[in-house]
Structure formats: C-alpha cells, structure tokens
Amino acid sequence: xxxxxxxxxxxxxxxxxxxxxxxxxxxxxxxxxxxxxxxxxxxxxxxxxxxxxxxxxxxxxxxxxxxxxxxxxxxxxxxxxxxxxxxxxxxxxxxxxxxxxxxxxxxxxxxxxxxxxxxxxxxxxxxxxxxxxxxxxxxxxxxxxxxxxxxxxxxxxxxxxxxxxxxxxxxxxxxxxxxxxxxxxxxxxxxxxxxxxxxxxxxxxxxxxxxxxxxxxxxxxxxxxxxxxxxxxxxxxxxxxxxxxxxxxxxxxxxxxxxxxxxxxxxxxxxxxxxxxxxxxxxxxxxxxxxxxxxxxxxxxxxxxxxxxxxxxxxxxxxxxxxxxxxxxxxxxxxxxxxxxxxxxxxxxxxxxxxxxxxxxxxxxxxxxxxxxxxxxxxxxxxxxxxxxxxxxxxxxxxxxxxxxxxxxxxxxxxxxxxxxxxxxxxxxxxxxxxxxxxxxxxxxxxxxxxxxxxxxxxxxxxxxxxxxxxxxxxxx
Amino acid sequence: xxxxxxxxxxxxxxxxxxxxxxxxxxxxxxxxxxxxxxxxxxxxxxxxxxxxxxxxxxxxxxxxxxxxxxxxxxxxxxxxxxxxxxxxxxxxxxxxxxxxxxxxxxxxxxxxxxxxxxxxxxxxxxxxxxxxxxxxxxxxxxxxxxxxxxxxxxxxxxxxxxxxxxxxxxxxxxxxxxxxxxxxxxxxxxxxxxxxxxxxxxxxxxxxxxxxxxxxxxxxxxxxxxxxxxxxxxxxxxxxxxxxxxxxxxxxxxxxxxxxxxxxxxxxxxxxxxxxxxxxxxxxxxxxxxxxxxxxxxxxxxxxxxxxxxxxxxxxxxxxxxxxxxxxxxxxxxxxxxxxxxxxxxxxxxxxxxxxxxxxxxxxxxxxxxxxxxxxxxxxxxxxxxxxxxxxxxxxxxxxxxxxxxxxxxxxxxxxxxxxxxxxxxxxxxxxxxxxxxxxxxxxx
Numbered sequence: 001x002x003x004x005x006x007x008x009x010x011x012x013x014x015x016x017x018x019x020x021x022x023x024x025x026x027x028x029x030x031x032x033x034x035x036x037x038x039x040x041x042x043x044x045x046x047x048x049x050x051x052x053x054x055x056x057x058x059x060x061x062x063x064x065x066x067x068x069x070x071x072x073x074x075x076x077x078x079x080x081x082x083x084x085x086x087x088x089x090x091x092x093x094x095x096x097x098x099x100x101x102x103x104x105x106x107x108x109x110x111x112x113x114x115x116x117x118x119x120x121x122x123x124x125x126x127x128x129x130x131x132x133x134x135x136x137x138x139x140x141x142x143x144x145x146x147x148x149x150x151x152x153x154x155x156x157x158x159x160x161x162x163x164x165x166x167x168x169x170x171x172x173x174x175x176x177x178x179x180x181x182x183x184x185x186x187x188x189x190x191x192x193x194x195x196x197x198x199x200x201x202x203x204x205x206x207x208x209x210x211x212x213x214x215x216x217x218x219x220x221x222x223x224x225x226x227x228x229x230x231x232x233x234x235x236x237x238x239x240x241x242x243x244x245x246x247x248x249x250x251x252x253x254x255x256x257x258x259x260x261x262x263x264x265x266x267x268x269x270x271x272x273x274x275x276x277x278x279x280x281x282x283x284x285x286x287x288x289x290x291x292x293x294x295x296x297x298x299x300x301x302x303x304x305x306x307x308x309x310x311x312x313x314x315x316x317x318x319x320x321x322x323x324x325x326x327x328x329x330x331x332x333x334x335x336x337x338x339x340x341x342x343x344x345x346x347x348x349x350x351x352x353x354x355x356x357x358x359x360x361x362x363x364x365x366x367x368x369x370x371x372x373x374x375x376x377x378x379x380x381x382x383x384x385x386x387x388x389x390x391x392x393x394x395x396x397x398x399x400x401x402x403x404x405x406x407x408x409x410x411x412x413x414x415x416x417x418x419x420x421x422x423x424x425x426x427x428x429x430x431x432x433x434x435x436x437x438x439x440x441x442x443x444x445x446x447x448x449x450x451x452x453x454x455x456x457x458x459x460x461x462x463x464x465x466x467x468x469x470x471x472x473x474x475x476x477x
Numbered sequence: 478x479x480x481x482x483x484x485x486x487x488x489x490x491x492x493x494x495x496x497x498x499x500x501x502x503x504x505x506x507x508x509x510x511x512x513x514x515x516x517x518x519x520x521x522x523x524x525x526x527x528x529x530x531x532x533x534x535x536x537x538x539x540x541x542x543x544x545x546x547x548x549x550x551x552x553x554x555x556x557x558x559x560x561x562x563x564x565x566x567x568x569x570x571x572x573x574x575x576x577x578x579x580x581x582x583x584x585x586x587x588x589x590x591x592x593x594x595x596x597x598x599x600x601x602x603x604x605x606x607x608x609x610x611x612x613x614x615x616x617x618x619x620x621x622x623x624x625x626x627x628x629x630x631x632x633x634x635x636x637x638x639x640x641x642x643x644x645x646x647x648x649x650x651x652x653x654x655x656x657x658x659x660x661x662x663x664x665x666x667x668x669x670x671x672x673x674x675x676x677x678x679x680x681x682x683x684x685x686x687x688x689x690x691x692x693x694x695x696x697x698x699x700x701x702x703x704x705x706x707x708x709x710x711x712x713x714x715x716x717x718x719x720x721x722x723x724x725x726x727x728x729x730x731x732x733x734x735x736x737x738x739x740x741x742x743x744x745x746x747x748x749x750x751x752x753x754x755x756x757x758x759x760x761x762x763x764x765x766x767x768x769x770x771x772x773x774x775x776x777x778x779x780x781x782x783x784x785x786x787x788x789x790x791x792x793x794x795x796x797x798x799x800x801x802x803x804x805x806x807x808x809x810x811x812x813x814x815x816x817x818x819x820x821x822x823x824x825x826x827x828x829x830x831x832x833x834x835x836x837x838x839x840x841x842x843x844x845x846x847x848x849x850x851x852x853x854x855x856x857x858x859x860x861x862x863x864x865x866x867x868x869x870x871x872x873x874x875x876x877x878x879x880x881x882x883x884x885x886x887x888x889x890x891x892x893x894x895x896x897x898x899x900x901x902x903x904x905x906x907x908x909x910x911x912x913x914x915x916x917x918x919x920x921x922x
Contacts, residue, residue, distance in 0.1 A: 043729065319654060348485075
C-alpha cells in the first residue's frame with residue numbers, strides 16, 4: 001500500500017486537520033502606550049495558527065507522508081524530467097558563506113561572482129551558446145527573456161516584426177510567453193511524421209516573423225531532422241530561432257542547440273541538471289545566446305577581468321531585468337554542483353541512459369506508440385480508453401502516471417519520460433502498472449484510485465465553488 | 478559496485494548486465510544506436526568539464542564561497558533576512574516535499590496541496606483579501622503581474638500605472654519589461670519626506686490610470702501614512718490600488734483590505750528563506766472580483782469520492798497549459814517550496830511571534846537610528862517618519878567612502894545617494910548593532 005499512513009486517522013471528514021483547525025489565536029495589536037506605533041498605522045488584530053514546535057513537526061511530517069515524490073517511486077511525467085536530486089547539492093547550497101545580500105559590493109563577493117561566471121561558461125559550452133544569463137527564475141521566465149531579446153534585436157535593426165511561430169505541440173508557456181511580449185502567435189500544425197512540416201513552415205514564415213520557438217527533441221521525443229533547413233528558412237526571412245530547453249536531457253554531450261542554428265535558448269536546470277522541483281518550484285531558466293545577441297542580455301552579467309577577479313557589468317543594449325535581483329541563487333548553486341559532479345562522461349551517460357530507459361520502457365508496453373524514433377520520452381496512446389482514467393488507475397499500482405492528454409497530436413496521449421535514474425527492475429514494474437491499468441475494466445479505471453491518500457477528487461466542484469482558504473470553508477466542512 | 482559503469486553518471490543506476498539486456502531487448506548494440514540525430518548537427522567534441530567526486534565538488538565550492546568577505550550585513554531594500562529556525566530546513570527538506578513537482582495528480586499529492594492551501598490562507602488572513610495564489614517568483618514580478626491584471630480589467634481606457642519615484646531600480650526594470658508587450662505606460666509620482674506625495678500623485682492621475690502602486694513600508698523604510706488617500710486616488714479614476722508589502726509588515730501594519738487595496742504584492746521571503754542573494758517569493762493576493770484574472774497556481778478545497786475534504790489545483794483554465802496565448806500569465810514553475818518554507822516559519826512563530834517580531838522591527842530601527850544620529854557627521858533617520866526595519870542615514874562625508882570604511886570594519890550597508898546610506902536591522906543582526914554603532918563612530922572620527 002502506497003499511502004497507508006494517510007489512513008491513520010479517526011476523522012472521517014479529512015486526513016489531516018488544517019493548522020487553523022488544530023489551534024488558532026487572535027492577537028490584538030497593542031495600540032496603547034506599549035505599542036511602537038499609533039493605532040491609525042496598525043491593524044486591529046491578527047488571527048493565525050498557534051502551535052508548538054512538536055505539533056508543527058508532526059503536522060508537516062504527516063503532510064509529507066501524503067505526498068508522492070521522486071524518492072517515493074517512479075515519476076515519469078513527460079516533459080518534466082523528474083530526475084533524482086543528489087543530496088549533496090542541498091548541503092553545498094546551504095553554505096553560509098554563500099548567503100549574501102544581492103546589493104553587496106562586487107569586490108566583497110568574489111566567490112559568488114566566480115560561481116556565476118563559471119556556471120555561465122558551463123551552460124554556454126553545453127548548449128553551444130556564446131553567452132548566458134542566469135537571471136530568469138524559471139523556464140517560462142527564460143522564454144520571456146529570450147523573446148524580449150529577439151524583440152530588442154529586431155527593434156535595434158529597425159525591423160517591426162509582429163509574429164512568433166510556434167508548433168501546435170509546443171509547451172503552453174511558449175504561446176503565453178509570445179503573447180506577453182506583445183506578439184501574435186502563428187500556430188504551426190504538425191506534419192504527418194509528428195515533426196515540423198516544412199511546407200507549413202514555409203507558408204508561415206514571412207517578414208513579420210520575429211522568431212520560431214522550437215523544442216528539440218520535440219514534445220513527443222522526436223528529433224527535428226530538418227533542423228538545418230528549418231533554421232535556414234527562418235534566418236532567410238530575418239527571423240530568429242528560439243530553443244525551448246525542456247528536452248535538453250536527451251541531447252547532453254551529443255548535440256548542441258548552438259550547432260543546430262538556434263540563436264537563443266533557455267535551460268530548465270530543474271529538469272536537465274537535477275535541481276529539485278520543490279513541489280512546483282523554484283527552478284531556474286538561464287538563457288543562452290549567440291554572440292550577435294550577447295549585448296542584449298539582462299543586467300547584470302558577470303565577467304572575469306584581466307587580473308582574474310570578477311565583476312558585474314551591464315551589456316550595451318541590455319533588455320534590462322526579468323527578476324528583481326539576480327534570480328534563484330540557491331538553485332543555481334545546485335546546478336553548478338551537479339554539472340561539476342557529472343562532467344563530460346556523466347552528462348553523456350545521462351542522455352544515453354535517459355534514451356535507453358524511454359525506449360526500453362516503451363518496448364514493454366501494450367499501448368500503441370504512434371510516432372518514433374523517440375528519444376528521452378514518448379507519447380503512447382490509450383486508444384479508446386480515457387488516458388486520464390488509465391492514469392488514475394496507475395496510481396493504485398504504486399507509480400506516478402505520465403502526463404496525460406498532451407500533446408494533442410496523439411489522441412489520449414500518455415507522455416512518458418522515465419529519465420536515466422530508473423533501474424531495469426523499476427521500469428519493468430512501471431510497464432506492468434501501465435499494462436494492468438490499460439487492460440483493466442471501465443469500472444475499475446473510472447473509479448480509481450482507491451489506494452491513495454485521497455480517492456478521485458471532484459475537480460468540477462473545486463472550480464464551481466472556489467474555496468481558496470480556510471476562511472472559505474464551512475465550519476463543519 | 479563493479480556492476481556500475483565507473484565513468485558514467487553516478488545517478489544512473491544501471492548495472493552492466495541490465496544495460497546489456499535492455500539493449501538486447503531493443504535489438505541494438507549501444508545506446509548511441511537509439512539516437513536519431515543527423516550527422517551534420519551531432520556534437521562529437523568534448524565539453525571539457527572534468528567529472529569530480531562529491532567530496533571534490535564540495536571542497537571546490539567551499540573554497541570558492543570562502544572568497545566572499547565575511548561581513549555582517551545590515552541590508553534590506555527588498556531582500557531581508559529573518560532568523561529561520563532549524564525546523565524549517567528539516568521539514569521542507571523532506572524528500573517527499575522537495576523532490577515532488579506540481580500537483581497534477583492531486584490524489585497522491587494531498588500533503589503539498591494542503592501546505593499550499595494553508596499558505597494561501599495565511600495570506601488571506603494577513604491581507605484581508607479573499608484570494609491569494611500560491612506564489613510568484615518575487616516581489617518585482619508580482620508587481621508586474623498585478624499591473625498587467627489592472628491593464629486587463631481596465632482594458633477599455635486605463636493603460637497607465639503610477640509608481641513612486643523611489644521604486645527600486647530592479648523592480649522598475651522588471652515592470653518595464655512586463656508592460657512592454659501590453660502597451661501599458663509607467664508614470665512616476667513624487668515622494669514627500671519618504672512617503673507618497675499626494676499632490677504629486679493626484680496631479681498625474683486621470684482617466685488613463687489603470688493602477689496606482691504604493692509600498693508600505695516604503696523602500697526607504699518609512700511607514701506610509703496615507704494609504705486610504707492613495708487608494709482613493711486610484712478608485713476615483715477607476716484604477717486599482719496595488720500595495721507592495723511583506724509578510725512581517727503585514728502582521729502589524731494596516732490591513733491592506735481595510736485601506737482599499739485591490740491587489741497586494743511583495744516579499745513573502747522575509748520568512749522561511751535566509752539571505753539568498755536575492756532569491757525571493759512573491760505575494761499575490763486580490764479581491765474575488767478578479768479571481769479569474771489571477772496569474773499562477775491556486776489551490777482549492779473540494780471533496781473526494783469518499784466525500785472527504787481534499788485539495789486540488791483549481792481554476793486552471795486561467796493558466797498557460799490550458800489557455801495558451803490567452804492565459805493570464807506564462808508562469809508555470811513558481812516558488813512553491815519557498816512558500817512551504819514561509820508557511821512553516823509563520824506557523825512556528827504563530828501570531829504572537831509575528832507581531833512581536835514586527836514590533837521589534839519598528840523599535841529596533843528607531844533606536845539604532847537614534848544612536849547613529851548622536852554621532853557627529855550623521856543624521857538618522859533622514860525622514861521624520863515611523864520606520865520599519867530600515868532607515869536612511871545622511872552622511873557629511875561621501876556615503877561611498879563611509880560604506881567602504883564600514884566594510885573594512887566588517888559591516889555591509891547600502892549606499893543610496895551621494896550622502897546617504899541605508900541600514901536595515903532584524904533579529905539576525907541586532908546582536909551586532911552596538912558594534913555597528915561603534916564602527917560608525919570610528920569611521921566618523
């Protein structure tokens with residue numbers, strides 16, 4: 001049983017009471033002579049949970065026991081690259097000497113600047129890019145940074161371009177990013193082989209094209225074989241080529257976006273470089289560019305001086321900033337530590353085993369996989385079974401299911417990315433979970449899961465009647 | 478161990494025998510045969526990164542970080558350090574939390590969802606607003622998102638956000654980038670002795686005003702005294718009042734809802750996160766009216782098939798993975814783990830602890846300013862206002878020179894003008910306050 005701990009409760013209505021249901025206190029703000037401020041500048045009172053440390057420890061420990069994680073078991077969410085997060089990187093990031101205020105004078109923080117400089121260099125080498133900013137705090141923020149750089153580049157050259165081309169199968173963030181940057185989105189339908197259709201691209205590219213945003217391997221794991229022609233087509237029209245780094249794990253040490261003709265790319269370090277996903281962040285989304293775009297990078301960048309010291313500088317035509325300071329520092333330390341630990345051999349082995357694992361797992365499945373050859377991930381289809389239901393049933397077999405119903409070019413898609421960290425034995429049990437769930441009765445998959453902390457959750461009720469805080473719950477709810 | 482490939486990834490667990498049998502099952506000789514990368518774009522060079530042992534990497538980084546000067550920081554201006562109790566690290570670092578991801582399968586991620594629901598609830602209590610998301614990257618991007626929200630709800634007429642002239646440059650730069658694609662404009666109002674100059678604000682407000690942004694406390698540490706009047710300026714022009722603050726200030730200062738705030742943004746990372754070179758956690762709270770315009774993740778309560786309370790991400794049709802280019806924001810991965818940390822810290826402090834820390838922030842700033850003010854060559858605080866945690870010091874000598882000399886005495890402060898330093902005191906550095914005062918004296922002499 002995977003979540004038996006959740007059953008240790010005598011409460012029929014909930015698994016673990018909210019902090020506020022355990023104990024709550026109201027503190028009146030002292031506005032007489034004892035308080036430091038006059039009453040018109042303070043609130044009247046504050047009502048919040050008031051618990052002892054042992055109670056808090058038990059509360060969060062119990063919550064953690066009702067939470068699936070990479071260390072709980074397989075977590076093959078396609079496009080998310082759920083790798084094991086090496087423990088030592090946490091200790092490295094906790095170094096008190098690295099805990100520095102971002103406004104400190106550069107000459108007093110040479111160690112932090114050195115790390116930033118060296119990580120810029122590492123990432124540039126891995127991606128085949130000439131310069132890298134570490135500032136974007138997530139992948140989507142990296143996309144936004146990259147598209148702003150493209151925009152600034154076109155504006156500098158007097159080109160008023162209005163469109164960004166994005167394949168229909170791209171991550172939702174690509175579309176939202178282009179829109180936030182003020183561009184119209186031109187959606188590119190997929191070709192019959194699941195890759196970019198060159199004719200459709202030809203028709204889409206024009207003098208209005210600011211950039212093409214592309215993931216490679218794409219979101220069903222296929223390498224865009226025509227990448228050189230694609231790059232030429234976009235460049236000939238004066239556009240730039242943007243690489244979404246979500247799937248970089250497939251290519252580590254084997255192919256580099258810079259060598260394929262990409263001008264701008266982001267790295268998802270919480271995917272490719274194993275920094276923890278943290279239940280939904282923090283990640284980091286560094287952005288690499290070719291030399292022609294280097295002067296547009298956000299400020300500040302770090303450089304090494306002739307004397308070997310490090311300093312910050314503002315690139316000549318910098319787009320400015322995308323984060324209030326310099327990004328998710330703790331995540332960047334972990335990224336550096338991971339890359340330094342693996343080195344060339346480790347990075348090359350990571351992509352080898354990620355692709356081996358995906359292909360081996362796929363070979364053990366009874367589900368059809370319409371497109372290939374795929375790399376680190378594949379999109380199986382559950383055919384006439386509802387992919388979301390099959391996924392819920394998989395929960396009962398002690399694994400996290402894949403990403404479901406996306407990308408839409410595969411009907412009832414189950415986008416699966418086991419990563420390099422699974423053993424053959426673990427892949428075999430994952431395959432068994434897939435096959436058993438897929439073969440199960442309609443009744444079984446529609447009523448699943450039953451062995452998890454919560455049984456099937458009513459999404460419609462949550463959206464129809466939003467209860468977003470404990471204040472919004474009825475007393476007996 | 479002999480079964481593991483010695484020169485591969487230490488985190489790929491394959492035995493040689495397993496690799497062999499998997500390759501056989503796929504009918505290929507090596508992993509390289511599985512790749513479909515055309516030769517003209519394949520990379521066959523070396524990256525030139527030497528693999529190192531765990532111990533070697535730790536040593537390398539420890540040596541690197543030891544190159545930082547060990548200074549006692551009295552710094553703030555948007556990045557604050559509050560003492561983070563050990564329990565925060567120990568609970569948040571539990572693998573079940575830190576190695577999980579976005580709760581796409583709520584049935585097996587109830588724990589994190591409940592923790593985020595509790596975080597949202599704390600923000601609802603502190604802001605008085607009924608909707609809080611479960612995180613933005615930082616205060617700067619939260620302000621930018623609030624401005625875009627204001628632009629969307631005022632899309633017919635209002636396209637301008639009014640911000641204080643003292644807005645920190647980093648925040649301003651982020652805001653400029655976010656509004657750039659929306660066609661919105663930024664205008665600046667003046668300040669009067671540290672706080673908003675209402676005349677200046679009224680002079681630039683008008684029917685094109687989509688939002689008025691003010692901070693409490695301000696970036697120079699003063700406590701704003703005209704919040705309701707600022708809200709009136711926004712509302713009289715049918716714009717939104719966006720208030721920037723932080724979790725600790727919220728525990729003591731006027732409740733945002735009671736002074737007319739429509740959106741609250743700011744730094745939640747004052748709790749849960751030690752000094753982290755600017756890494757943050759952005760607050761985003763607003764009114765029910767704007768629920769469907771909120772950016773980012775929202776956790777809601779629901780029921781499971783057994784009719785027990787359960788939590789789930791909700792109202793996802795606002796988000797990029799569903800709505801694509803019509804989403805409220807492109808944000809996906811956010812700062813969930815930092816929100817968990819802030820919630821644990823807030824729970825550990827409890828309301829008594831929060832209010833007491835906040836009151837200390839006022840008292841300590843006041844007394845430290847008074848002590849510095851007594852030294853010839855300085856005037857502190859520059860503004861005749863109540864202060865929260867930080868204040869500005871006028872220096873007779875050039876401020877940069879004073880800061881340099883303070884650094885050689887072991888202290889780091891902000892230089893904010895030719896003759897202005899800024900000093901921030903919290904429970905982390907208060908025990909060194911007397912030494913800082915002595916250093917100020919030494920430097921003045």
